[in-house]
Amino acid sequence: MKDLDQLLIPIDGFHIIVRKSVYQPSDDTYLLYDVTKKLLLRRRRVAEIGCGAGLLTLLLAQNNIVLATDLNLEAVKCVLQNLKTNKLYLNADLICCDSLKPLRESKIFDCIFFNPPYIPTEVHEDIAWSGGNEGIEVTKKFILDSIKHLKRNGKIICVLSTCMNLKKLYKFIDELGLKTIIKSKKKFFFEELYVAILERKNLYSNRANSG
């Protein structure tokens, strides 16, 4: 009975337990994981919003200090267990919360990651995948919260999907003064997935003006 309540996924030397009510690592998870691996981040302060079972959090915790959050308490417990099993417990803090809400507004992170719930839904059916109106409501919130906590040259690294109203989302991102760089894309049966890096557009202009 116990085995049916959780799944064990061995990947890249990690042993990831996925509890029953926790989002199971999927195509979107692995696409973000692969891009993150190539970023070769070392000794950075990073955050993951909506960490699920924690595969990305574990990858980041190998060489960085991580804050991981999820609204689902089972997910947070699951990540705690996975961090302990994989001996990465000392490099990560976990909070069961909405986005990054409990944090003071301080620009401390080099990178903030998320694979948001993005399926368009009128009501919030399941926090793991319901992205709200046009699939972009939760993502917009994660972006707004991330900006408050990113260093000036910090980056948001996130999953986007053609299931979302991308036209509206890109406009929203642009109006926030961010630019979108697509790092990876992959076609699946009913959608195309992207991993995007969002960073401030005017990053170098002030330096030029002052220099």
Ligand SMILES: C[S@@+](CC[C@H](N)C(=O)[O-])C[C@H]1O[C@@H](n2cnc3c(N)ncnc32)[C@H](O)[C@@H]1O
């Ligand atoms: C698509 S799943 C991704 C999980 C994991 N990062 C992965 O890639 O496998 C989205 C995750 O976001 C969490 N989530 C949804 N709304 C949230 C919110 N407002 N604040 C924090 N986490 C949230 C869900 O519980 C779920 O674990």
